[in-house]
Amino acid sequence: MASPESPPDLDDRLRFLFGKLPAAADRVGPEQWTYLLLDDRPEIGDSISGMMLRVGIAARLLRADPTGTWAEVQRRLAAGTERHAVMDELVAELTPLFDAAYDACVELVQAQGVIAGADLERALHERLALDPTDPITDAVLRDALERLLLDPHSDVAGVPSGALVHVPTLLGGCVLTHHLSDVEAAEGRLVFDPDLAVFGVAEELRTAAGPLAAEVDEAGLLQCTGPAGWLPQLGAGEVLTVRTGDGGLELGTAPGDLPAPPELVSALRAVYDGQIADPPLPLTGDLLTLGVLAADPAAFAQPVAPLAELAAAAGLQQRGREFGHSDDAWTAAEQLAQSNRLAARLDDHQVARAEAALDLVAAGAPTDNDLRTVLGLLDDADVLLAVADELLGSDGDAEQVAAAVALGDRFVSAAGSSARSAAAHAFASLAVERAGRLDDAESHLRAAAAVSQWWLVDERLAWYASDRGRAAEALGYLQDAGLTEAHQPVEVLTRYAVPVAVPGRNDPCWCGSGRKFKQCHRDQPPLPPLAERVPWLEQKTFMYLDLRSGAADVLVDGLADVLAGGDGDPESVLDDPLLADVALVEGGWLARFVEERGPLLPQDEAVLAAAWAATSRKIYEIVGIGYGTGVTVREIGADGDGVRVADQDVAKAVTAGELVSGRVVADGAGGLRFSGVVTAVPRGREDELREVLDAGDPYAVLDWLAEAEYLG
Numbered sequence: 001m002a003s004p005e006s007p008p009d010l011d012d013r014l015r016f017l018f019g020k021l022p023a024a025a026d027r028v029g030p031e032q033w034t035y036l037l038l039d040d041r042p043e044i045g046d047s048i049s050g051m052m053l054r055v056g057i058a059a060r061l062l063r064a065d066p067t068g069t070w071a072e073v074q075r076r077l078a079a080g081t082e083r084h085a086v087m088d089e090l091v092a093e094l095t096p097l098f099d100a101a102y103d104a105c106v107e108l109v110q111a112q113g114v115i116a117g118a119d120l121e122r123a124l125h126e127r128l129a130l131d132p133t134d135p136i137t138d139a140v141l142r143d144a145l146e147r148l149l150l151d152p153h154s155d156v157a158g159v160p161s162g163a164l165v166h167v168p169t170l171l172g173g174c175v176l177t178h179h180l181s182d183v184e185a186a187e188g189r190l191v192f193d194p195d196l197a198v199f200g201v202a203e204e205l206r207t208a209a210g211p212l213a214a215e216v217d218e219a220g221l222l223q224c225t226g227p228a229g230w231l232p233q234l235g236a237g238e239v240l241t242v243r244t245g246d247g248g249l250e251l252g253t254a255p256g257d258l259p260a261p262p263e264l265v266s267a268l269r270a271v272y273d274g275q276i277a278d279p280p281l282p283l284t285g286d287l288l289t290l291g292v293l294a295a296d297p298a299a300f301a302q303p304v305a306p307l308a309e310l311a312a313a314a315g316l317q318q319r320g321r322e323f324g325h326s327d328d329a330w331t332a333a334e335q336l337a338q339s340n341r342l343a344a345r346l347d348d349h350q351v352a353r354a355e356a357a358l359d360l361v362a363a364g365a366p367t368d369n370d371l372r373t374v375l376g377l378l379d380d381a382d383v384l385l386a387v388a389d390e391l392l393g394s395d396g397d398a399e400q401v402a403a404a405v406a407l408g409d410r411f412v413s414a415a416g417s418s419a420r421s422a423a424a425h426a427f428a429s430l431a432v433e434r435a436g437r438l439d440d441a442e443s444h445l446r447a448a449a450a451v452s453q454w455w456l457v458d459e460r461l462a463w464y465a466s467d468r469g470r471a472a473e474a475l476g477y478l479q480d481a482g483l484t485e486a487h488q489p490v491e492v493l494t495r496y497a498v499p500v501a502v503p504g505r506n507d508p509c510w511c512g513s514g515r516k517f518k519q520c521h522r523d524q525p526p527l528p529p530l531a532e533r534v535p536w537l538e539q540k541t542f543m544y545l546d547l548r549s550g551a552a553d554v555l556v557d558g559l560a561d562v563l564a565g566g567d568g569d570p571e572s573v574l575d576d577p578l579l580a581d582v583a584l585v586e587g588g589w590l591a592r593f594v595e596e597r598g599p600l601l602p603q604d605e606a607v608l609a610a611a612w613a614a615t616s617r618k619i620y621e622i623v624g625i626g627y628g629t630g631v632t633v634r635e636i637g638a639d640g641d642g643v644r645v646a647d648q649d650v651a652k653a654v655t656a657g658e659l660v661s662g663r664v665v666a667d668g669a670g671g672l673r674f675s676g677v678v679t680a681v682p683r684g685r686e687d688e689l690r691e692v693l694d695a696g697d698p699y700a701v702l703d704w705l706a707e708a709e710y711l712g
Contacts, residue, residue: 194285
């Protein structure tokens with residue numbers, strides 16, 4: 001039944017929005033509306049801004065509707081327009097508001113130099129005639145601010161107080177200082193963080209001598225190199241000064257005994273203490289500097305002590321490029337980051353369960369009763385995976401992995417033979433797997449499967465069975481996990497799950513070793529020839545990338561952001577073959593696959609996969625086409641007639657003389673094939689792509705190749 005505040009025709013509005021009448025508990029707010037809209041039309045998730053508008057329209061129709069949107073919807077429906085088309089029309093009509101709000105934000109911030117968030121909102125309401133009570137207004141403003149602050153080409157930044165500032169305006173009269181180290185001077189390299197970090201927000205760094213090459217080192221610090229002699233020679237005790245000028249950054253020197261004015265030290269501490277985050281979080285050097293300049297544009301008009309010294313005088317600790325009042329600041333930052341990571345993959349109820357489980361584990365010396373409580377919270381597979389990822393970390397911390405392994409052992413002991421032992425063994429499997437103990441990981445999975453059927457366990461048992469070459473077993477586990485023939489792993493494994501004649505005990509083993517079957521692969525079903533298993537081996541690499549978690553997920557998520565673009569939904573591109581190809585090759589995960597899963601693979605597959613991992617992406621010219629058989633290609637810059645590559649799809653898509661980018665690898669039968677995605681390379685841009693490929697940055701490679709035509 002509708003609540004007293006609900007419109008009398010609520011059912012009609014619900015059917016228009018979602019195509020059905022969802023239960024009241026399933027439509028209480030924007031998060032639920034999002035799920036319902038996506039359930040009705042999954043494809044609309046490709047546009048984040050479009051989803052924001054659709055949720056805003058839902059809010060108009062299900063709550064107060066000051067705009068008369070429902071009356072307009074009814075008019076269009078009565079005219080015969082289908083409901084999805086009506087919604088699309090409304091979204092299209094509202095979309096220009098996004099660009100108008102963004103442009104207005106830029107103009108307002110540039111005009112004022114510094115503007116408080118509330119003042120900016122009021123100004124936008126007036127300029128664009130936005131109704132503060134309209135749900136669409138909130139969506140439009142949120143989108144404009146997010147685009148403004150996340151746009152790498154924007155010269156607008158936020159400061160800790162919540163205000164927005166025009167960076168060039170504030171830096172116009174600013175001079176900062178830095179103690180140039182002997183190493184920096186000798187290498188012609190300037191570390192911008194933290195003292196000069198605010199200059200690093202510029203889209204292009206240059207001096208009168210020419211552009212600077214910027215990079216972020218392993219510690220996350222921005223540093224630049226430039227033309228020979230670009231750094232001034234400092235006298236004894238002098239410091240480097242940096243300011244902005246017409247030709248870019250202007251570098252000079254100043255005496256080293258510069259003051260730390262008490263009023264400036266107090267202002268800097270006030271910026272830190274006045275941040276909108278509660279509890280306070282660590283702040284980077286650029287945020288501290290901009291915060292001070294937002295309050296007093298003349299604060300750095302004359303050279304003063306370097307920012308790190310000012311921060312120390314203000315009682316702030318430094319860790320790398322950040323400053324905080326105590327360890328509590330970094331603890332709060334990690335807790336916030338953890339909450340954000342959990343919220344990105346779980347719903348609100350699951351987040352609460354995951355955080356409760358992590359809090360109990362982190363409390364120190366949890367009892368067996370505590371551990372059983374945690375296991376009760378982990379009976380949701382998504383929660384268990386999220387908690388395991390948090391406890392195992394992204395990668396490389398042996399102590400963290402060892403602690404998770406020990407926790408897994410305690411879980412198993414505390415659970416005993418109860419129903420909770422399924423979650424205990426599942427967690428223990430994830431932990432020992434990360435430690436490289438694959439046989440133990442599989443044993444834990446089998447122990448979990450003996451307690452109850454769980455998609456998480458079935459899926460991972462399928463992974464192990466597939467890697468070991470047991471297609472029928474793997475297929476059965478995937479079907480138990482609920483996967484159908486529409487899923488690629490099922491489709492691939494189905495080809496190899498057909499029974500094969502088993503040799504007699506004293507017959508030669510099917511693997512070709514020359515030994516008797518009973519002495520060689522007695523417990524391993526016969527496999528097809530290696531060349532026929534190539535699609536299966538490729539599928540194993542994809543399954544590894546999907547299930548490995550940790551740093552692999554971090555890379556895949558980052559690449560998805562690049563591939564989706566500013567307004568795209570990263571979730572919608574996760575199945576793009578180019579994303580997986582770049583993650584495996586340039587991201588290094590194909591080599592990690594061989595290292596980590598190689599012990600499970602049939603020997604001939606392990607050797608072939610290692611050869612694949614050693615092959616980089618290159619640019620080739622098509623020098624011949626054999627229709628129905630493949631192409632002859634020659635690497636750009638190489639001599640000779642080229643090599644024959646068996647790939648009918650590419651042969652159908654190209655003409656002689658064209659350039660393509662891809663990886664030519666062994667096919668398992670003495671020939672060659674393309675592996676992964678093959679893309680067209682426009683003539684005249686091959687040198688540009690070669691530079692990108694030589695640099696090997698997976699994000700840059702994906703960004704370049706995503707614009708090209710996929711050929712196979």
